[in-house]
Amino acid sequence: MADIDLGLKGRTAVITGAGGGLGRAHALLFAQHGANVVVNDLGGSQDGSGKGSEMADKVVEEIKAAGGDAVANYDSVSTAEGANGIIKTAVDTFGTVDILVNNAGILRDRSFVKMTDEDWDLIFDVHVKGSYYCTKAAWPIMREQAYGRVIMTASASGIYGNFGQTNYSTAKMGVIGFGQTLALEGEKYNIKTNIIAPVAASRMTESLMPPNVLEKLKPEYVSPLVVYLCSENIDVSGELYEVGAGAVSRLETLRSKGCTLNPDEGVTVEQMAENWSLINDMTDAKILRSIAESTQASLTHCM
Numbered sequence: 495m496a497d498i499d500l501g502l503k504g505r506t507a508v509i510t511g512a513g514g515g516l517g518r519a520h521a522l523l524f525a526q527h528g529a530n531v532v533v534n535d536l537g538g539s540q541d542g543s544g545k546g547s548e549m550a551d552k553v554v555e556e557i558k559a560a561g562g563d564a565v566a567n568y569d570s571v572s573t574a575e576g577a578n579g580i581i582k583t584a585v586d587t588f589g590t591v592d593i594l595v596n597n598a599g600i601l602r603d604r605s606f607v608k609m610t611d612e613d614w615d616l617i618f619d620v621h622v623k624g625s626y627y628c629t630k631a632a633w634p635i636m637r638e639q640a641y642g643r644v645i646m647t648a649s650a651s652g653i654y655g656n657f658g659q660t661n662y663s664t665a666k667m668g669v670i671g672f673g674q675t676l677a678l679e680g681e682k683y684n685i686k687t688n689i690i691a692p693v694a695a696s697r698m699t700e701s702l703m704p705p706n707v708l709e710k711l712k713p714e715y716v717s718p719l720v721v722y723l724c725s726e727n728i729d730v731s732g733e734l735y736e737v738g739a740g741a742v743s744r745l746e747t748l749r750s751k752g753c754t755l756n757p758d759e760g761v762t763v764e765q766m767a768e769n770w771s772l773i774n775d776m777t778d779a780k781i782l783r784s785i786a787e788s789t790q791a792s793l794t795h796c797m
């Protein structure tokens with residue numbers, strides 16, 4: 495058992511894609527902190543093909559061997575039926591769902607010119623629709639009990655773009671917007687949603703980096719943030735964190751001071767050219783925290 499009390503004892507945590515990599519590390523740490531864990535994993539390969547029960551079963555065995563409580567589920571997150579099955583497993587076994595970590599993921603990397611509709615759709619099915627279906631199934635329960643903690647798993651690929659990942663980066667940026675809006679809608683019901691952009695050694699990244707680097711990127715270095723964000727007294731919602739190899743940081747949206755032209759006098763392409771360095775100058779950039787703050791600058795001088 496862990497030293498710190500995060501109010502996780504007896505809580506039920508559903509971790510999707512928990513048969514390996516990051517999900518497995520999250521599942522083990524939640525169990526160590528006293529949560530009942532639903533270990534979901536389709537058990538397929540990295541590109542989304544195939545399925546099996548072995549991966550999830552193994553993690554459940556590990557949790558039980560360490561004295562924790564867990565149950566396996568082998569449904570796919572990418573259909574409503576599968577997601578409902580995952581949440582049903584939590585309710586049938588442990589009575590409810592308090593925590594949902596949307597973690598399941600696959601890759602279909604190709605340069606945009608070679609990308610097929612199937613590569614595009616499959617990535618959306620797992621990352622965007624998978625997060626949607628699972629959250630949709632858990633949300634009414636969390637609302638009803640006025641308690642919920644939800645994690646979205648984004649990626650630096652979504653935040654910054656990454657060659658060969660137009661499908662994945664679009665999907666990962668999508669779950670950031672999803673999580674931020676859920677944070678607003680869940681506020682009244684004590685449902686807190688936060689988003690992580692992790693870096694870790696897993697079958698997804700093992701061919702991309704040398705062994706000495708991978709050794710420093712243990713999934714176990716990401717899970718403490720996830721577990722902490724799902725603790726009872728967590729005081730943030732709608733935030734985005736980068737996490738990996740022991741480095742943990744929060745990200746914000748910055749907007750340059752830019753220029754404010756007078757629409758009554760016309761807004762022209764020539765003015766764009768004239769003001770180009772000002773528009774791009776980040777010297778006095780401001781952090782924006784909400785859509786209201788964002789639209790304010792455009793609207794105030796129209797009032």
Ligand SMILES: NC(=O)c1ccc[n+]([C@@H]2O[C@H](COP(=O)([O-])OP(=O)(O)OC[C@H]3O[C@@H](n4cnc5c(N)ncnc54)[C@H](O)[C@@H]3O)[C@@H](O)[C@H]2O)c1
Pocket residue numbers: 510511512513514515516517534535536537538539540542549569570571572596597598599600620624647648649650691692693694695696697698699
């Ligand atoms: N490893 C990294 O550096 C990194 C970086 C950014 C984001 N991520 C994200 O973190 C998450 C976990 O990735 P990982 O690195 O641990 O990779 P991983 O391949 O080890 O884990 C993903 C797990 O999801 C499962 N899965 C895939 N499709 C599923 C489906 N339809 N239903 C249920 N389970 C399914 C897989 O079987 C696998 O066990 C993913 O969302 C990934 O995109 C990882």
